[in-house]
Amino acid sequence: MTAFLVVLVIILFGVAVWQMNKIFQMSKTSPEKDTTEIANDKDNNVNGYLMLGFVLFIYVLSIVSFWKWWDVLLPVSASEHGVEIDQLWLISMVLIFVVGIITQWLLHYFAFRYRGKKTQRAVFYADNDKLEFIWTIIPVVVLAGLIIYGLFTWTDIMNIDTDDDPMVVELYAYQFDWRARYGGEDNTLGEANVRLIEGVNQLGVDGSDPNAQDDVIVNELHLPVGRKILFKMRSQDVLHSAYMPHFRAQMNCVPGMITQFSFTPTVTTEEMRENEEMVAKVRKINEIRRDNSKDLVAKGDEPLEPYEFDYLLLCNKICGYNHYNMQMKIVVESQEDYDAWIAEQSTLAATLQKEKESK
Amino acid sequence: MSANAHVPAVDHEDDHGHHHKQTFITKYIFSTDHKMISKQYLITGLFMGIIGIAMSLLMRMQLAWPDHEFTIYEILLGKWGENGVMDPNVYLALVTIHGTIMVFFVLTAGLSGTFSNLLIPLQIGARDMASGFLNMISYWLFFISSVIMVMSLFVEAGPAAAGWTIYPPLSALPQAMPGSGAGMTLWLSSMAIFIASSLLGSLNYIVTVINLRTKGMSMTRLPLTIWAFFVTAIIGVVSFPVLFSAALMLIMDRSFGTSFFLSDIYIAGEVLHNQGGSPVLFEHLFWFLGHPEVYIVLLPALGITSEIIATNSRKPIFGYRAMVASILAIAFLSTIVWGHHMFISGMNPFLGSVFTFTTLLIAIPSAVKAFNYITTLWKGNLQFNPAMLFSIALVSTFITGGLTGIILGDSALDINVHDTYFVVAHFHLVMGISALYGFFAGVYHWFPKMFEGRMLNKNLGYVHFWVTAIGAYGVFFPMHFIGMAGLPRRYYTNTNFPYFDDLTDVNVVITVFALITAGAQLVFLYNFISSMFHGKIGPKNPWKSNTLEWTAEVKHIHGNWDGPIPHVYRWPYDYSKLNKDESDYVIPGQDYIPQHIPLQDNEEELDH
Numbered sequence: 001m002t003a004f005l006v007v008l009v010i011i012l013f014g015v016a017v018w019q020m021n022k023i024f025q026m027s028k029t030s031p032e033k034d035t036t037e038i039a040n041d042k043d044n045n046v047n048g049y050l051m052l053g054f055v056l057f058i059y060v061l062s063i064v065s066f067w068k069w070w071d072v073l074l075p076v077s078a079s080e081h082g083v084e085i086d087q088l089w090l091i092s093m094v095l096i097f098v099v100g101i102i103t104q105w106l107l108h109y110f111a112f113r114y115r116g117k118k119t120q121r122a123v124f125y126a127d128n129d130k131l132e133f134i135w136t137i138i139p140v141v142v143l144a145g146l147i148i149y150g151l152f153t154w155t156d157i158m159n160i161d162t163d164d165d166p167m168v169v170e171l172y173a174y175q176f177d178w179r180a181r182y183g184g185e186d187n188t189l190g191e192a193n194v195r196l197i198e199g200v201n202q203l204g205v206d207g208s209d210p211n212a213q214d215d216v217i218v219n220e221l222h223l224p225v226g227r228k229i230l231f232k233m234r235s236q237d238v239l240h241s242a243y244m245p246h247f248r249a250q251m252n253c254v255p256g257m258i259t260q261f262s263f264t265p266t267v268t269t270e271e272m273r274e275n276e277e278m279v280a281k282v283r284k285i286n287e288i289r290r291d292n293s294k295d296l297v298a299k300g301d302e303p304l305e306p307y308e309f310d311y312l313l314l315c316n317k318i319c320g321y322n323h324y325n326m327q328m329k330i331v332v333e334s335q336e337d338y339d340a341w342i343a344e345q346s347t348l349a350a351t352l353q354k355e356k357e358s359k
Numbered sequence: 360m361s362a363n364a365h366v367p368a369v370d371h372e373d374d375h376g377h378h379h380k381q382t383f384i385t386k387y388i389f390s391t392d393h394k395m396i397s398k399q400y401l402i403t404g405l406f407m408g409i410i411g412i413a414m415s416l417l418m419r420m421q422l423a424w425p426d427h428e429f430t431i432y433e434i435l436l437g438k439w440g441e442n443g444v445m446d447p448n449v450y451l452a453l454v455t456i457h458g459t460i461m462v463f464f465v466l467t468a469g470l471s472g473t474f475s476n477l478l479i480p481l482q483i484g485a486r487d488m489a490s491g492f493l494n495m496i497s498y499w500l501f502f503i504s505s506v507i508m509v510m511s512l513f514v515e516a517g518p519a520a521a522g523w524t525i526y527p528p529l530s531a532l533p534q535a536m537p538g539s540g541a542g543m544t545l546w547l548s549s550m551a552i553f554i555a556s557s558l559l560g561s562l563n564y565i566v567t568v569i570n571l572r573t574k575g576m577s578m579t580r581l582p583l584t585i586w587a588f589f590v591t592a593i594i595g596v597v598s599f600p601v602l603f604s605a606a607l608m609l610i611m612d613r614s615f616g617t618s619f620f621l622s623d624i625y626i627a628g629e630v631l632h633n634q635g636g637s638p639v640l641f642e643h644l645f646w647f648l649g650h651p652e653v654y655i656v657l658l659p660a661l662g663i664t665s666e667i668i669a670t671n672s673r674k675p676i677f678g679y680r681a682m683v684a685s686i687l688a689i690a691f692l693s694t695i696v697w698g699h700h701m702f703i704s705g706m707n708p709f710l711g712s713v714f715t716f717t718t719l720l721i722a723i724p725s726a727v728k729a730f731n732y733i734t735t736l737w738k739g740n741l742q743f744n745p746a747m748l749f750s751i752a753l754v755s756t757f758i759t760g761g762l763t764g765i766i767l768g769d770s771a772l773d774i775n776v777h778d779t780y781f782v783v784a785h786f787h788l789v790m791g792i793s794a795l796y797g798f799f800a801g802v803y804h805w806f807p808k809m810f811e812g813r814m815l816n817k818n819l820g821y822v823h824f825w826v827t828a829i830g831a832y833g834v835f836f837p838m839h840f841i842g843m844a845g846l847p848r849r850y851y852t853n854t855n856f857p858y859f860d861d862l863t864d865v866n867v868v869i870t871v872f873a874l875i876t877a878g879a880q881l882v883f884l885y886n887f888i889s890s891m892f893h894g895k896i897g898p899k900n901p902w903k904s905n906t907l908e909w910t911a912e913v914k915h916i917h918g919n920w921d922g923p924i925p926h927v928y929r930w931p932y933d934y935s936k937l938n939k940d941e942s943d944y945v946i947p948g949q950d951y952i953p954q955h956i957p958l959q960d961n962e963e964e965l966d967h
């Protein structure tokens with residue numbers, strides 16, 4: 001690839017130098033006030049055809065991109081509301097592709113069709129109220145539809161209804177890692193403030209708050225499938241963003257403020273690993289990793305481990321030098337597995353107690 | 360009050376006779392002549408553009424081949440590229456300074472500064488700007504801010520690296536990243552000076568357009584270029600001061616212990632005293648400028664292409680009044696859509712709904728503009744000068760990038776692609792590439808006006824155009840896919856964990872296209888420099904254009920016209936207008952009627 005690139009750049013540079021040289025020669029012998037730098041019929045003809053070629057290039061580029069890279073896109077949504085988002089996404093995409101294909105065609109085809117000729121006369125056509133009205137009103141109607149659809153979806157997602165008793169989980173961001181805090185048996189998070197950070201109490205939870213005693217702090221997010229989760233986001237230092245692409249979920253973590261987002265996971269990690277698209281994606285990634293491993297082994301390094309899919313929580317707001325490496329694993333599992341897992345975790349009260357004893 | 364208040368204004372038209380002797384310094388450096396100032400803007404902008412584009416190439420190489428060691432890093436980045444490995448901090452610095460330079464220094468000052476200065480006086484028929492002195496100050500403030508921005512690259516701890524949006528607390532706390540120390544101080548100082556420069560320039564443009572139009576040049580006879588520059592200047596005056604206030608408060612938070620944007624922070628092992636501030640407030644203030652800024656960048660480009668497309672189609676621009684109305688509508692709406700950058704910032708979701716509504720509304724005037732451009736081409740007699748090619752390509756990228764805006768403007772859809780490469784692809788196409796095309800179109804079209812009749816070489820222009828046009832789509836179309844794959848932007852490398860390993864191919868393709876496209880800009884650079892000195896001298900009105908600048912003297916003189924200023928009798932788009940019995944053009948054998956030609960007996964007066 002690199003060699004190809006180098007060759008291309010060299011060729012291009014060579015062409016440029018050759019052209020420049022030619023131009024330079026020509027410019028020396030140029031008479032005053034000439035019109036050679038103004039497009040003539042030959043230029044119009046050549047560039048007219050190139051315009052037609054260009055719109056075809058755009059179409060081919062789109063088709064090739066879809067054909068080659070369709071498989072890198074996100075798999076089916078693993079959350080309830082994500083299905084709605086994907087639906088709206090599809091409708092919008094189809095719409096913009098139709099509009100894009102038509103308008104690009106008209107633009108470039110007209111450029112080709114009406115390329116200038118000495119004998120040709122342009123039509124003096126300055127305005128037409130009817131036409132302009134039509135193409136004002138069509139976007140108005142279409143966009144009104146999209147706006148209404150979009151706003152309903154948005155309101156559904158963002159207006160969190162706490163009547164159906166969501167499980168409360170705090171996502172806590174700091175440079176450069178994540179912690180999750182569960183409300184415990186009472187499903188209520190204890191008060192917290194960065195001013196209370198001390199020793200093992202990394203999240204600054206108020207140890208005297210009765211709600212805080214059964215809180216569980218972990219560095220791997222486990223979610224029971226089918227249960228609505230209410231995330232409360234907090235940040236310790238700078239802006240971060242909790243981005244969970246597979247769940248179509250994202251919210252910024254803002255110091256001094258608690259933000260929230262809610263969704264219901266619908267596909268367990270195991271199920272997602274067996275998903276056809278995901279199997280193909282993982283296979284492709286593993287092939288790439290095997291190839292890379294060969295180079296590593298040749299250099300005497302350890303080969304890369306084979307990859308297995310896991311949901312990820314990524315940081316998606318620039319937060320410092322290690323921004324690119326700030327993720328947390330998310331495990332979606334059955335209620336039983338989740339219960340078994342959470343039972344093994346130590347509560348805040350127990351952790352604080354242990355610290356006191358060790359002193 | 361003033362003793363001079365009753366002295367009758369000296370008629371400016373009479374003072375063209377006495378040219379005082381100019382020294383090198385008054386002519387080339389501290390010039391008050393708008394034509395020279397415009398060239399100063401252009402060349403400073405180009406210089407900054409070279410830095411900005413070079414930075415993007417370094418980033419692209421890092422993203423495509425994260426494990427490869429490039430000696431070029433060590434050469435250009437010094438201690439941050441030791442042994443050919445790029446430091447993550449300097450990657451973020453490149454991201455930040457690339458954005459800042461391209462948005463403000465190249466596409467605001469370089470584009471709008473160059474062409475507003477050159478064209479406003481020439482196209483409205485004025486001897487110079489309303490205040491030549493303020494105009495000079497405006498340029499020199501811009502120059503100083505450019506120098507400070509470039510200097511900040513050489514600071515010990517590195518330049519600002521918190522992204523061009525400099526969200527606090529990251530930008531406010533040197534503990535959070537090294538770039539938020541002296542580098543950020545210089546960034547903020549540079550931008551404060553830049554804003555002062557921009558305001559002086561904008562006020563000057565507004566006053567000039569309102570007061571100094573020649574006789575007969577009513578607002579509805581203004582070329583669309585002038586409408587665009589005029590409205591751009593108004594948006595600038597409305598929104599830049601807000602960024603200034605945000606910058607000022609950020610400076611206070613950084614240096615004087617205030618808490619406008621900071622609250623509840625524990626960093627580097629200690630709790631900060633700040634309490635009660637809100638980073639979201641900064642986001643509001645920043646985007647109150649930041650969004651109109653997009654249109655400050657784009658509108659001049661659209662104005663330039665309106666003029667160039669009409670001239671080279673040999674047809675009037677279709678729907679002149681609709682074009683003006685859509686410029687005004689875009690300008691108005693641009694000031695009430697900033698919240699679409701903040702759907703998931705933690706602000707009230709109801710506000711998100713409001714901003715979705717206003718944002719999607721802005722698609723309407725934009726669509727009208729695109730359709731009107733296409734109709735202008737219809738049944739024209741298109742002259743494919745390089746400027747025309749760039750103008751058509753602008754319409755193409757404006758459509759492509761604008762359409763993905765419909766997705767991003769929809770708050771529900773934004774949730775999952777916010778801050779991914781989908782956004783990067785979208786805004787580079789719709790404002791970056793489009794505005795750059797407008798810039799190139801303007802340079803190719805008005806080069807003869809800037810350099811006393813010399814023209815850019817057209818064949819080099821064609822090479823430059825076609826490589827750039829293909830390369831730009833080659834870079835930014837595939838980029839949508841890695842965005843839809845969920846890849847966050849501003850990641851130093853995407854291969855640190857395995858999930859995005861399959862995107863390496865796409866990244867390599869993008870980078871190869873980027874390198875080729877940047878190579879094509881060298882062709883332009885060569886063309887520009889050699890044509891400045893050796894370009895062929897073309898006819899006085901090479902593109903057979905109607906606007907007034909082509910009636911001005913080819914040789915640059917103070918006052919533009921060596922005689923009285925021409926009066927205007929018609930709008931600027933009488934191309935291919937036929938006489939009453941439709942046997943020939945109004946002026947036989949000539950398909951255009953410049954604005955200073957009075958109404959002929961054999962033509963119908965039309966109300967446009």
